[in-house]
Amino acid sequence: MSATTAEHTHDLQHEAHSHVPPYHVQLKSNRMGLWLFFISEIFLFGALFAARFYLWYVPGVGQTRPELSQELGLLATTVLLVSSYFVFRGETAMEHGDRSRFLNSYMMAALLGLVFFVAVVVMEWNVFGLEGSIAGIELFGHLGVDDGVYAGVFYAMTGMHALHVITGVMLLLFVWNRGRKGDYSPERHWGVEGCALYWHYVDVVWVFFYPALYLIGTAVH
Amino acid sequence: MKFLLGFWYILTSSYIKGLVGQALFTFFGFQFLNWLLPENLSEFSLMIGSIIxxxxxxxxxxxxxDWLLWIGGKETPLKHGAPEGKPEWTRYLRxxxxxxxxxxxxxxxxxFVLLVGGLFALIFRLELAQPGxxxxxxxxYNTLFSAHGIVxxxxxxxxVGAMTNYLVPLMIGASDMSFPRLNAFSYWVSIPAIVLVLTxxxxxxWDTGWVGYPTLSLIGPLGTMFFLLGFYINGISSIAGSINILVxxxxxxxxxxxxxxxxxxxxxALATSLIQFTATQTIAVALTLNLLERATGLVFFNPAQGGQPLxxxxxFWFYSHPVVYVFVLPGLGxxxxxxxVFARKPLFGYKWIALSSLGIALVxxxxxxxxxxxxxMSDTLRIVFMFSTLFVAIPTGVKFFSWVATLWEGKIELSTPMLFVLGAISVFLIGGITGPILGTVPTDLHLxxxxxxxxxxxxxxxxxxIFPFFAGLYYWYPKITGxxxxxxxxxxxxxxxxxxxxxxxxGQMSAGIMGMNRRYADYDPALGIETQQVLVTLAAxxxxxxxxxxxxxxxxSARTEPVAAINPWGSRSPEWQIPSPAPEFNYDVPFEVVGDPYDYGLDKPYIRFQAAAGD
Structure with missing residues (x-):
């Protein structure tokens, strides 16, 4: 092999061996990283879930739960589930290159997420100490800090979940903003996909939290 | 002049800037929340202020x-190398x-943190050298031994982060981690965590030890809150870092x-990351609930109000037991x-060692x-956990067996890294055989x-x-510095x-058998353990x-002549086949694996650098 060929080979190697992983490898890494994060968060929500069954167990009575507004819980749950539909709709639209439908769907999902957040923090937690009712249904929760482990677990579980919801809303809006500027294409839209996955995940967590908080056990106090 | 310039670089480093930011944000965050929230929530305001x-x-x-720019819609390619016009070493400051x-x-x-924590130990060891x-x-005393633990x-x-971050990409032939920015975040978020603990x-x-058990943690001084919060923040570093390693x-x-x-x-590194990225979340919950109960009065643990301290x-232990395997698995690796490398023989039972790491993580x-x-706890649970605990000895035993078999009839070269490896085995053996006595319920009740x-x-x-870490530092020192x-x-x-x-x-074990209690600041001279206490202090x-x-x-040594040989230990590992310190992107010529990694003494290559590309 002559010297020039050797140099030429070396140049070729250098070009072929780019130091940035190709897009499909990075996409695989991104997906795996996000799923590992979800597995990690199972332990976070799982520990809270376990704490609920540990602390709300009353010997002789069995599992208990605080008395909460069933209407409010059902409303919040419905809103969150519907928001997941819009995220799905938006992601599918992006895959088909329909940008305006993608943008509308993500904005809608973010708004519904905000409604959920308001339903939990403003209405159920009643942070502003409001009162009021529509058609005999109380609009604001009455659980207070002095309600012992019932308040503790309820605030901890809904609070940790609401933190994830508000993070998700922010992510949806960031992605919406970048989508508006034309950053995503049907071939390359990891931001859209990752955000959608995260939103569905937060939704699934609530599917476990809702019955644990509102349905399982005897209502007491 | 050069000295002054260096001083200026340090003064404007991200460490100092970060500390200024932390102080400002904590102060104003606390002031704002304190103004916003009712008076009885001032500790809560301080807690949220500290998070801010x-x-x-x-x-x-x-x-x-970079992430903020991304949100604003700007492209942010990764920047490599020192900032323009600044010397190479300033890379470490940002x-x-x-x-x-x-x-x-x-x-x-x-x-650095090891020295700080060690200093705490030396101070309270001086106190323990004599009764009174x-x-x-x-x-x-309580604060010092508690801080020694967590620090x-x-x-x-x-x-662990040092070893896994430096070595894993080099060893697998990658040019960097999958998520380089997240990697930087994982390191930098641990700095404010340390600041919180020291604050x-x-x-x-605080006087709860590193475990922070309620109800003591609920009534302890304000330092308890900072300790719990620092512990919590450091967990973010663990989770992000371990996911990065796995991917x-x-x-x-x-x-x-x-x-x-x-x-x-x-x-x-994989086994250790598997533990880190899952178990850390449960202590996050334990610490969150503890902090909330302290700061807001919500009830989780205080039995007087219906809580359950257990x-x-x-x-806590769902994380804190597995985490000791986070500490030791990289060392055993x-x-x-x-x-x-130092016995010039193949590693005995490679697959068994690999799987025993996973086994230890799982058990x-x-x-x-x-x-x-x-x-x-209930008696039934005690028996169950006794058996599962003793089960840990099996995968650990596999490792010991393989180490001895690897050494057997090897051409052993006793340079410093090898000495530390042998020291590690001897010391870990002491730790290993004193464990089952604690894992067995009847003896544990006494000890x-x-x-x-x-x-x-x-x-x-x-x-x-500690010993394997030092072994690794000596072994890779020529790689890192040249x-x-x-x-x-x-x-x-x-x-x-x-x-x-x-x-x-x-000395510690003997004092323990003779009646010395853990975490006590003082002891009765009648126990007859003064000799042990003095010896332990001297040894420390x-x-x-x-x-x-x-x-x-x-x-x-960093000022001496650069090392001449590329591969001073005659290692087969990929990172020793390239110049030291390794180039920015590790492998300028990619390699492929064509054999087994530990075939020392056999004429079979492990890796082959690719001769031609374009395929």
């Missing part, structure tokens, strides 16, 4: 810049995305590197990695309640919370982390530290000095 402070640190240090820079940042931070109180009062744990986690010492200290090892391995052809340390212990999740044998536990624990930590450390000083370090540790360990000082010798060695 952590964000302030990250913002001012520049860790979040968030850099290169995994080797981050690994080294982890490394020196770990050593001479130097400290009770609260100071050392942070140091070990940073040390806790300044504002009243990197899964997606960026060189062609031909199947799972069972990875260097054995990568297996250890819940905290379950959540280093032992397995180095033994074949580690099923044993947590053996820390609670005297806490009032629980005695100095026997302290002896056992320190033997596992020194054998499983210089060779001074062998004579390395040997002196070893011959001070090993006997020092043996004396300390046996010998260990402390020996570590200073190592640090001097590393600083002084």
């Amino acid at each position: 402070g952590v964000i302030g640190f990250l913002l001012f240090a520049g860790v979040l810049t 968030p850099d995305v290169n995994h080797k820079v981050i690994g080294i940042q982890y490394g020196y931070t770990s050593l 109180m001479q130097l400290l009062d009770y609260q100071q 050392m744990i942070v140091s070990i986690l940073l040390g 806790g010492m300044a504002v009243g200290g 990197t090892a899964a997606t960026l391995r060189a062609p031909g590197m199947s799972l069972f052809r990875m260097p054995i340390f990568v297996w250890a 819940l905290y212990q379950h959540l 280093i032992i397995s990695e180095l033994l074949p 580690g999740f099923l044993v947590w309640a053996h820390h609670m044998f005297v806490a009032g 629980h919370d005695s100095y026997w536990v302290v002896g056992h624990f320190h033997a596992t930590m020194f054998g499983g982390f 210089h060779m450390y001074k062998e004579a000083l390395g040997k002196l370090h070893f011959w001070l530290m090993v006997p020092g540790f043996w004396v300390m360990s046996f 000082f010998v260990i402390g000095w020996s570590v200073l010798i190592m640090i001097y060695n590393f600083i002084a």
Whole structure:
């Protein structure tokens, strides 16, 4: 092999061996990283879930739960589930290159997420100490800090979940903003996909939290 | 002039900027919340203010810049190398995305924190050398031993981060981690965590030990809150860092590197990351609930208000038992990695060692309640956890068996890294055989919370982390710096530290059997343990000095002639086949794996650099 060929080979190697992983490898890494994060968060929500069954167990009575507004819980749950539909709709639209439908769907999902957040923090937690009712249904929760482990677990579980919801809303809006500027294409839209996955995940967590908080056990106090 | 310029670079480093940001954000965050919220929530305001402070640190240090620009819609390509017009070493003062820079940042931070935690130990060891109180009062003593615990744990986690970050991409032939910015974030978020823990010492200290059990933690001084919060923030670093390692090892391995052809340390890094990225979340919950109960009055643990203190212990130990395997698995990986190099023989039972790491990680999740044998658990559970605990001995035994078999009839070369590996095995053996006595319920009832536990624990930590970590530092020092450390000083370090540790360990265990309680500031002279106490204190000082010798060695050796050979140890591992220090992107010519990693003494190559590309 002559010297020039050797140099030429070396140049070729250098070009072929780019130091940035190709897009499909990075996409695989991104997906795996996000799923590992979800597995990690199972332990976070799982520990809270376990704490609920540990602390709300009353010997002789069995599992208990605080008395909460069933209407409010059902409303919040419905809103969150519907928001997941819009995220799905938006992601599918992006895959088909329909940008305006993608943008509308993500904005809608973010708004519904905000409604959920308001339903939990403003209405159920009643942070502003409001009162009021529509058609005999109380609009604001009455659980207070002095309600012992019932308040503790309820605030901890809904609070940790609401933190994830508000993070998700922010992510949806960031992605919406970048989508508006034309950053995503049907071939390359990891931001859209990752955000959608995260939103569905937060939704699934609530599917476990809702019955644990509102349905399982005897209502007491 | 050069000196002044260097001083200026340090003064404007991200560390200092971050601290300024943390102080400002904490102060204004607290003031604002304190104004907003009712008066009885002032500790809650301080807690949230401190979290805002952590964000302030990250913002001012520049860790979040790229992500904020991304949100604003700007493209942010990764920047490599030192900022323009600044010397190369200033890279270490700012968030850099290169995994080797981050690994080294982890490394020196770990050593610095190790010295701080060691200093705490030396102070309270002086106090314990004699019965009666001479130097400290009770609260100071409590704060010092508690801080020693948590500071050392942070140091070990940073040390684990140093090893995994520096080595894993190099060993698998990747140019960097999968998520370089997240990698930088993982390191930098641990700095405000350390600041919070040390702040806790300044504002009243705390007396809960590193475990922070309620209800003591609920009534402790304000320092308790900072300690719990610092502990919590450090967990973010663990989770982000471990996910990064797992993904990197899964997606960026060189062609031909199947799972069972990875260097054995990568297996250890994977096992350790599997624990870190899951279990850390449960202690996050334990600490969150503890903080909330302290700061807001919500009830979880206080039995007087219907809470369950045992819940905290379950959540706490579900992380804190597996985490000791986070500490030791990388160390055991280093032992397995180095033994074949210095025995010039294949590693005995590669697959078994690889799987035993996973086995330890898995079994580690099923044993947590053996820390609670005297806490009032049901008898049935105690038996179950006793058996699962003893089960840990099986995968650990596999490792010992393989180490001895690897050494058997090897051509052993006793340079400093090998000495530390052998020291690690001897010390870990002490820790290992004193463990089942604590894992067995009847004997644990007597030894629980005695100095026997302290002896056992320190033997596992020194054998499983400190000795192998030092072995790794000596072994990869030429790789990291391009210089060779001074062998004579390395040997002196070893011959001070090993006997020092043996004396300390046996002294602690002997004092424990004779009635010395763990965590007590004082003891009755009638116990007859003054000799042991003096010996333990002396040994602790010998260990402390020996570590200073190592640090001097590393600083002084950096000024010597660069090492001539590319591969001073004759290692087969990929990272030793390229120049030292490794180039920015590690492998300018990619390699593929064509053989097994530890076939020392056999004429079969492990890797082959690709001759031609374009395929």
